[in-house]
Amino acid sequence: MTQRILVLPGDGIGPEITRQARRVLEACREAGLDIDIEEAPVGGAEIDRSGVPLAPETLEKAKASDAILLGAVGGPKWDAMPDIANRPEKGLLALRKELNLFGNLRPALLYPQLVEASSLKPEVVSGLDIMIVRELTGGIYFGQPRGRETREDGTRYGYNTYVYDEHEIRRIGRVAFEMAQKRNKKLCSVDKANVLEVTILWRDIMNELAPEYPDVELSHMYVDNAAMQLVRAPKQFDVIVTGNMFGDILSDAAAMLTGSIGMLPSASLNESGQGMFEPCHGSAPDIAGQGLANPLATILSVAMMLRYSLDAPALADRIERAVGAVLDQNLRTADIAYEGTRQVTTEEMGDAVVAAF
Amino acid sequence: MTQRILVLPGDGIGPEITRQARRVLEACREAGLDIDIEEAPVGGAEIDRSGVPLAPETLEKAKASDAILLGAVGGPKWDAMPDIANRPEKGLLALRKELNLFGNLRPALLYPQLVEASSLKPEVVSGLDIMIVRELTGGIYFGQPRGRETREDGTRYGYNTYVYDEHEIRRIGRVAFEMAQKRNKKLCSVDKANVLEVTILWRDIMNELAPEYPDVELSHMYVDNAAMQLVRAPKQFDVIVTGNMFGDILSDAAAMLTGSIGMLPSASLNESGQGMFEPCHGSAPDIAGQGLANPLATILSVAMMLRYSLDAPALADRIERAVGAVLDQNLRTADIAYEGTRQVTTEEMGDAVVAAF
Ligand SMILES: CC(C)[C@H](C(=O)O)[C@@H](O)C(=O)O
Ligand SMILES: CC(C)[C@H](C(=O)O)[C@@H](O)C(=O)O
Numbered sequence: 001m002t003q004r005i006l007v008l009p010g011d012g013i014g015p016e017i018t019r020q021a022r023r024v025l026e027a028c029r030e031a032g033l034d035i036d037i038e039e040a041p042v043g044g045a046e047i048d049r050s051g052v053p054l055a056p057e058t059l060e061k062a063k064a065s066d067a068i069l070l071g072a073v074g075g076p077k078w079d080a081m082p083d084i085a086n087r088p089e090k091g092l093l094a095l096r097k098e099l100n101l102f103g104n105l106r107p108a109l110l111y112p113q114l115v116e117a118s119s120l121k122p123e124v125v126s127g128l129d130i131m132i133v134r135e136l137t138g139g140i141y142f143g144q145p146r147g148r149e150t151r152e153d154g155t156r157y158g159y160n161t162y163v164y165d166e167h168e169i170r171r172i173g174r175v176a177f178e179m180a181q182k183r184n185k186k187l188c189s190v191d192k193a194n195v196l197e198v199t200i201l202w203r204d205i206m207n208e209l210a211p212e213y214p215d216v217e218l219s220h221m222y223v224d225n226a227a228m229q230l231v232r233a234p235k236q237f238d239v240i241v242t243g244n245m246f247g248d249i250l251s252d253a254a255a256m257l258t259g260s261i262g263m264l265p266s267a268s269l270n271e272s273g274q275g276m277f278e279p280c281h282g283s284a285p286d287i288a289g290q291g292l293a294n295p296l297a298t299i300l301s302v303a304m305m306l307r308y309s310l311d312a313p314a315l316a317d318r319i320e321r322a323v324g325a326v327l328d329q330n331l332r333t334a335d336i337a338y339e340g341t342r343q344v345t346t347e348e349m350g351d352a353v354v355a356a357f
Numbered sequence: 358m359t360q361r362i363l364v365l366p367g368d369g370i371g372p373e374i375t376r377q378a379r380r381v382l383e384a385c386r387e388a389g390l391d392i393d394i395e396e397a398p399v400g401g402a403e404i405d406r407s408g409v410p411l412a413p414e415t416l417e418k419a420k421a422s423d424a425i426l427l428g429a430v431g432g433p434k435w436d437a438m439p440d441i442a443n444r445p446e447k448g449l450l451a452l453r454k455e456l457n458l459f460g461n462l463r464p465a466l467l468y469p470q471l472v473e474a475s476s477l478k479p480e481v482v483s484g485l486d487i488m489i490v491r492e493l494t495g496g497i498y499f500g501q502p503r504g505r506e507t508r509e510d511g512t513r514y515g516y517n518t519y520v521y522d523e524h525e526i527r528r529i530g531r532v533a534f535e536m537a538q539k540r541n542k543k544l545c546s547v548d549k550a551n552v553l554e555v556t557i558l559w560r561d562i563m564n565e566l567a568p569e570y571p572d573v574e575l576s577h578m579y580v581d582n583a584a585m586q587l588v589r590a591p592k593q594f595d596v597i598v599t600g601n602m603f604g605d606i607l608s609d610a611a612a613m614l615t616g617s618i619g620m621l622p623s624a625s626l627n628e629s630g631q632g633m634f635e636p637c638h639g640s641a642p643d644i645a646g647q648g649l650a651n652p653l654a655t656i657l658s659v660a661m662m663l664r665y666s667l668d669a670p671a672l673a674d675r676i677e678r679a680v681g682a683v684l685d686q687n688l689r690t691a692d693i694a695y696e697g698t699r700q701v702t703t704e705e706m707g708d709a710v711v712a713a714f
Contacts, residue, residue, distance in 0.1 A: 074551070089551045119589055124476040140519060141552055148554050157522035158555035162497060165514035192602075194431070194446045195498055197505050198515035225639075227610040228618070231588065232476055245549075249606060253584040261585070282582075 003310055005037045006065040011044040011088060012283025013293035014071025020295035020350030021069060021302050027357050028315050043073025043088035053091030059098055067309040068276040072283035097137050101268035101276055103175040104136040108254035113327040117336050118259030130237045130254055133176040134247025136268055138168045141244045162198050169205040176241035177213040186238035188219045190226045190246055230254055255280045262294030262335040265301035267308050275309040277301035291345035294333040296323055299353055322356035360667055362394045363422040368401040368445060369640025370650035371428025377652035377707030378426060378659050384714050385672050400430030400445035410448030419452055424666040425633040429640035454494050458625035458633055460532040461493040465611035470684040474693050475616030487594045487611055490533040491604025493625055495525045498601045519555050526562040533598035534570040543595035545576045547583045547603055587611055612637045619651030619692040622658035624665050632666040634658035648702035651690040653680055656710055679713035
């Protein structure tokens with residue numbers, strides 16, 4: 001049966017990086033993968049076209065697809081928009097919520113060829129391989145009530161609600177425990193249970209799940225300590241599970257430890273295995289359209305798509321090996337180039353991966 | 358007029374580090390500072406004594422004092438306490454709130470003698486000198502409503518409220534702008550204004566304040582990006598201002614960049630200049646009572662006390678110079694020791710600072 005892929009290039013460097021990733025998808029099709037690829041605008045590009053960040057027909061296409069490949073959304077052009085409900089990011093948040101993509105997997109993996117790119121000492125990061133499991137459709141990102149208002153006396157105030165129920169926590173907990181079972185069997189749950197009631201429940205539920213996964217060693221860490229430990233000794237972690245907001249912060253910090261956020265893919269999955277796949281980095285409007293962007297994170301997101309949504313792990317392996325091969329050939333986009341390597345454009349990097357595939 | 362200092366040793370390594378800091382305070386008294394020093398238990402130590410983390414009479418003493426020196430609170434012994442309202446941390450939070458200590462200053466400063474201790478490459482961190490200004494009495498730490506409850510259908514849920522009004526934001530904003538004026542005139546305000554309404558207000562108020570400080574260059578950064586930039590290129594920052602929760606996370610990450618969190622003091626101030634001073638590190642129960650703890654962060658907290666609450670900047674300078682001198686003498690507690698330095702105990706470090714004062 002033909003599987004349907006929706007490509008959403010988005011803003012900034014989104015179009016140029018998804019273009020290269022799409023070539024890799026097409027190479028998979030030539031290799032026998034039965035897929036149908038369609039494309040649609042999202043984020044700022046869609047605001048410019050129709051006034052909203054996610055068109056209803058695009059949402060319908062997304063729901064009907066087996067997997068989505070997203071570039072990136074947002075940029076200074078739309079940052080000044082006063083109405084938060086109509087900014088590029090809202091398109092992304094709506095996709096996550098409407099498709100129920102609660103399970104966000106964000107690997108922080110250091111490629112041995114790129115140890116130099118990290119701002120950390122080689123001995124601190126070499127061999128780094130962390131998987132951050134972030135809850136993506138709940139918590140303070142979506143909690144009600146929320147808003148900005150003015151009190152009787154004229155004082156403006158703003159508020160958001162950080163809320164989780166046990167079902168939301170349990171299902172992301174299961175994703176994380178199962179991930180740990182497939183890896184090094186260590187799971188660290190990150191919360192702020194010494195201050196926030198909602199994260200006391202988080203900790204309780206993780207503890208309740210633990211007996212079902214006796215082979216996994218569960219630990220708990222406060223979020224401030226986790227931020228420190230990621231800087232101090234990141235290799236102590238295997239799988240980290242946390243809520244939407246803490247996951248946003250910690251996964252970006254963890255990604256940056258590798259020095260090459262341009263290399264890191266991510267997956268956002270729902271309970272039926274449908275998923276959205278995107279690079280961890282943003283839309284980088286400052287370098288858009290110059291051939292400087294690194295397409296490897298998006299290409300590796302295609303590999304995650306093949307593994308997690310399209311049930312084609314062998315092709316996923318082939319893509320990952322091809323990426324390893326181009327790094328071995330010393331090819332580097334600007335973000336990961338240093339003396340002794342050969343700097344290539346976004347498109348040349350795509351060429352090289354397709355050739356090595 | 359005699360100024361009153363309340364010393365709250367707290368838990369874990371708290372007693373041994375405040376003991377050394379108190380010796381430095383006493384050296385200041387001998388040098389002419391007119392102070393009265395009193396001590397009281399807080400946190401777990403007070404729970405063990407009276408059942409609550411902050412005794413009413415201690416709170417009264419704190420209110421009547423000009424400055425408070427706090428060691429650290431908390432430990433595994435009290436972590437299992439089901440009632441969050443009665444954990445050691447609540448003593449600390451109550452002191453902050455009751456004394457209205459909204460302005461938390463957390464420097465992340467790399468001592469040139471300790472460049473080796475950082476997990477980051479020397480060129481990335483040498484010369485690092487950031488001041489994080491964290492709002493300390495509002496935001497999600499104190500927002501109402503909050504709690505854990507059970508729905509009709511038996512589902513447990515938990516919730517907290519992230520709320521700020523314009524007055525709270527404005528007063529911490531002023532502290533940060535003024536701090537930037539005294540430093541390198543760059544202020545970065547950290548929020549998540551692309552997702553959270555409360556932080557849109559935060560950003561608005563910072564922008565409204567900016568014209569009053571034309572010599573300060575104000576920028577804004579999303580919290581996930583700030584976490585990345587701290588790892589990638591921390592020297593881009595001068596002063597960072599942010600809310601309670603983001604400040605908790607970012608200040609710990611920033612402190613760890615220096616590799617020697619045992620060196621970093623902090624100040625928490627109210628509008629009348631009364632303050633609580635404490636090391637950035639925690640109670641480290643695993644090394645308590647072994648003479649391994651580094652007293653320098655607490656000693657440097659005394660220097661902040663002299664500068665910000667007791668109007669004795671010359672004595673503050675003397676303490677900071679004495680700390681520099683003991684580092685130059687190559688003396689190191691275990692946390693910052695490496696080959697070629699001389700490892701000393703907590704007390705020997707105190708001896709050395711008093712001698713160099
Ligand atoms: C763009 C933004 C809404 C988004 C988030 O905060 O989740 C991004 O930072 C991410 O991590 O995917
Ligand atoms: C102990 C805890 C309540 C506290 C906080 O979260 O504020 C601590 O982490 C700090 O940063 O001072």
